[in-house]
Amino acid sequence: MSRSIDLAVIPGDGIGQEVVAQGLKVLNAVLPQDVKLETKEYDLGAQRWHRTGETLPDAELEALKGHDAILLGAIGDPSVPSGVLERGLLLKLRFAFDHFINLRPSKLFPNTATPLAGRPDIDFVVVREGTEGPYTGNGGSLRTGTPAEVATEVSVNTAYGVERVVRDAFERAAARPRKKLTLVHKNNVLVYAGHLWKNTFDRVAAEYPQVSTDYLHVDAATIFFVTQPERFDVIVTDNLFGDILTDLAAAVTGGIGLAASGNINPTGAFPSMFEPVHGSAPDIAGQGKADPTATVLSVALLLRHLGYEAEAARIEDAVSADLAERDGATTRTTDEIGDALAVRV
Amino acid sequence: MSRSIDLAVIPGDGIGQEVVAQGLKVLNAVLPQDVKLETKEYDLGAQRWHRTGETLPDAELEALKGHDAILLGAIGDPSVPSGVLERGLLLKLRFAFDHFINLRPSKLFPNTATPLAGRPDIDFVVVREGTEGPYTGNGGSLRTGTPAEVATEVSVNTAYGVERVVRDAFERAAARPRKKLTLVHKNNVLVYAGHLWKNTFDRVAAEYPQVSTDYLHVDAATIFFVTQPERFDVIVTDNLFGDILTDLAAAVTGGIGLAASGNINPTGAFPSMFEPVHGSAPDIAGQGKADPTATVLSVALLLRHLGYEAEAARIEDAVSADLAERDGATTRTTDEIGDALAVRV
Numbered sequence: 261m262s263r264s265i266d267l268a269v270i271p272g273d274g275i276g277q278e279v280v281a282q283g284l285k286v287l288n289a290v291l292p293q294d295v296k297l298e299t300k301e302y303d304l305g306a307q308r309w310h311r312t313g314e315t316l317p318d319a320e321l322e323a324l325k326g327h328d329a330i331l332l333g334a335i336g337d338p339s340v341p342s343g344v345l346e347r348g349l350l351l352k353l354r355f356a357f358d359h360f361i362n363l364r365p366s367k368l369f370p371n372t373a374t375p376l377a378g379r380p381d382i383d384f385v386v387v388r389e390g391t392e393g394p395y396t397g398n399g400g401s402l403r404t405g406t407p408a409e410v411a412t413e414v415s416v417n418t419a420y421g422v423e424r425v426v427r428d429a430f431e432r433a434a435a436r437p438r439k440k441l442t443l444v445h446k447n448n449v450l451v452y453a454g455h456l457w458k459n460t461f462d463r464v465a466a467e468y469p470q471v472s473t474d475y476l477h478v479d480a481a482t483i484f485f486v487t488q489p490e491r492f493d494v495i496v497t498d499n500l501f502g503d504i505l506t507d508l509a510a511a512v513t514g515g516i517g518l519a520a521s522g523n524i525n526p527t528g529a530f531p532s533m534f535e536p537v538h539g540s541a542p543d544i545a546g547q548g549k550a551d552p553t554a555t556v557l558s559v560a561l562l563l564r565h566l567g568y569e570a571e572a573a574r575i576e577d578a579v580s581a582d583l584a585e586r587d588g589a590t591t592r593t594t595d596e597i598g599d600a601l602a603v604r605v
Numbered sequence: 606m607s608r609s610i611d612l613a614v615i616p617g618d619g620i621g622q623e624v625v626a627q628g629l630k631v632l633n634a635v636l637p638q639d640v641k642l643e644t645k646e647y648d649l650g651a652q653r654w655h656r657t658g659e660t661l662p663d664a665e666l667e668a669l670k671g672h673d674a675i676l677l678g679a680i681g682d683p684s685v686p687s688g689v690l691e692r693g694l695l696l697k698l699r700f701a702f703d704h705f706i707n708l709r710p711s712k713l714f715p716n717t718a719t720p721l722a723g724r725p726d727i728d729f730v731v732v733r734e735g736t737e738g739p740y741t742g743n744g745g746s747l748r749t750g751t752p753a754e755v756a757t758e759v760s761v762n763t764a765y766g767v768e769r770v771v772r773d774a775f776e777r778a779a780a781r782p783r784k785k786l787t788l789v790h791k792n793n794v795l796v797y798a799g800h801l802w803k804n805t806f807d808r809v810a811a812e813y814p815q816v817s818t819d820y821l822h823v824d825a826a827t828i829f830f831v832t833q834p835e836r837f838d839v840i841v842t843d844n845l846f847g848d849i850l851t852d853l854a855a856a857v858t859g860g861i862g863l864a865a866s867g868n869i870n871p872t873g874a875f876p877s878m879f880e881p882v883h884g885s886a887p888d889i890a891g892q893g894k895a896d897p898t899a900t901v902l903s904v905a906l907l908l909r910h911l912g913y914e915a916e917a918a919r920i921e922d923a924v925s926a927d928l929a930e931r932d933g934a935t936t937r938t939t940d941e942i943g944d945a946l947a948v949r950v
């Protein structure tokens with residue numbers, strides 16, 4: 261039997277190129293001989309925009325559709341007006357490919373630094389909605405640039421969109437040992453969206469009696485992230501709250517150098533996209549200082565999504581082992597960390 | 606010369622009653638003999654709603670207008686549908702009295718517990734916008750309760766509203782030793798509101814060359830709150846981001862038992878309102894377990910707002926001294942902490 265993975269690679273901006281190279285190195289090392297890996301690189305990001313003014317032309321969006329999955333490094337550069345690449349490329353991909361599950365696991369690996377005293381036992385996953393909320397781009401501005409300007413942002417939430425992410429989160433919670441799901445929203449203020457989320461959550465919960473449930477306002481959730489993160493197992497939340505909470509989660513579990521994510525369309529209608537949570541970090545780009553671990557862990561999520569569970573687990577074990585042996589005193593380069601992980605898998 | 610303070614008191618729900626009693630105790634103790642303090646209690650909150658179905662009737666809103674300031678305990682109870690009291694009472698007051706500055710100082714006092722390793726030196730203040738953003742109540746739901754439901758929340762931002770809070774924040778930053786102001790938003794995604802905030806911030810910054818400025822996305826800001834909180838001096842941000850960040854700030858500076866806030870209308874057109882950041886904590890209500898320090902510190906903000914700077918400072922010094930001597934081993938009751946602070950001021 262011959263198997264294959266046809267992977268689109270978007271290195272993107274800043275440290276994107278460097279970390280993606282290590283992700284591919286580990287991917288090549290972990291894949292069994294019989295799996296044919298094909299990769300095609302897409303030149304998208306700040307440089308392309310400066311050269312051509314394009315963020316994501318239709319032809320390339322079409323071409324990307326044909327791949328099994330996408331590996332993305334990082335998007336964004338201070339030389340480009342804020343929002344142009346984020347809305348025109350990264351979010352365009354998430355929306356065009358209906359990535360309604362933005363999956364972000366958070367685990368405090370042994371021997372990694374955390375800013376939290378007492379090193380709590382952190383191992384949860386945030387299921388962030390990926391196609392609705394304040395990310396839809398709805399809104400506008402009137403009398404722009406005048407003292408009478410009004411600018412709006414509309415958070416759009418549909419029963420369709422909320423139910424599918426809530427169901428996915430219940431499935432994930434049911435499959436984990438602790439079987440606990442927390443809904444995070446702000447339903448005491450955002451009453452319309454909040455009621456839709458809470459009612460949907462409660463209704464679906466009735467189908468999962470084995471899953472224990474919990475609700476927290478987003479502000480209160482940030483408190484527990486630092487005082488009692490061990491209380492969380494699976495969290496389901498909206499696009500913006502998920503964005504905020506997962507950066508905080510990354511910070512308390514050793515930094516965004518370790519945080520992986522998957523933009524997943526579980527139906528398979530479009531390719532899913534995997535990327536580290538961190539940004540393009542232009543200040544350290546090209547210096548071999550970036551930690552590629554988050555990208556490597558994103559490759560594990562990619563493999564799991566494509567059905568290569570054993571290979572995904574091997575990568576995660578390799579990262580665990582590598583972190584356990586990391587010596588705070590020696591700083592390794594991006595390349596050295598990639599090599600070390602490739603050897604282990 | 607005879608002076609007077611005509612104070613409205615809204616104890617509210619849960620631990621509100623207990624903590625407000627201690628706030629008033631310390632207020633009475635700190636005020637000079639010649640200042641006549643009059644207080645009038647307003648019965649508003651969950652019990653009132655259960656009894657009469659009212660949250661904040663017009664007559665009481667009118668009556669509240671006549672006071673010099675308002676001291677509020679906490680609003681909210683699980684027996685009341687989420688949003689009813691928050692929107693109908695707490696937010697109604699903030700909006701009706703145009704409390705556009707929601708002031709939230711964050712300081713890690715000596716000898717207090719923080720979940721952060723290394724006890725960083727934290728002393729910043731968040732100037733949260735209080736009358737716009739996703740808190741306006743704009744939005745709605747269509748086909749409510751059906752599989753075709755759409756629920757929206759509209760964040761409304763005006764040049765008028767953004768400029769006044771940004772100016773206030775620059776004034777506060779200019780008056781502090783470090784003179785540093787950070788704008789927090791998410792202008793790479795919420796581009797319409799983000800551009801209004803960023804452009805206004807940059808324009809006003811030109812008038813304050815002595816203030817150094819900085820911009821952070823809200824997700825990145827949460828990272829710095831736990832990894833490098835000492836970098837912040839004054840933060841200005843929108844209503845929802847401010848809500849989230851100040852709970853996190855409270856958590857890293859020893860808990861919401863210590864976090865004070867002022868809902869301020871600096872024009873004096875309406876009374877300003879002072880309240881602890883914490884909620885009504887129904888689980889510990891009536892047990893004498895609530896820490897009234899946040900309310901006492903809110904009384905200090907109230908006094909400063911009314912021009913009693915020396916008295917405000919005496920309360921803050923008393924809290925510092927009290928915390929420095931607190932012995933983690935002994936748990937004092939709400940009343941005992943109030944007594945200790947009243948004696949010190």
Ligand SMILES: CC(C)[C@H](C(=O)O)[C@@H](O)C(=O)O
Pocket residue numbers: 335336346350351503537793794824
């Ligand atoms: C770059 C930005 C548009 C993006 C987001 O807000 O989703 C990022 O912060 C993330 O979390 O993936």
Ligand SMILES: CC(C)[C@H](C(=O)O)[C@@H](O)C(=O)O
Pocket residue numbers: 448449479680681691695696848882
């Ligand atoms: C109770 C709630 C409406 C309120 C808010 O969201 O502003 C609270 O969280 C706060 O921070 O004062």
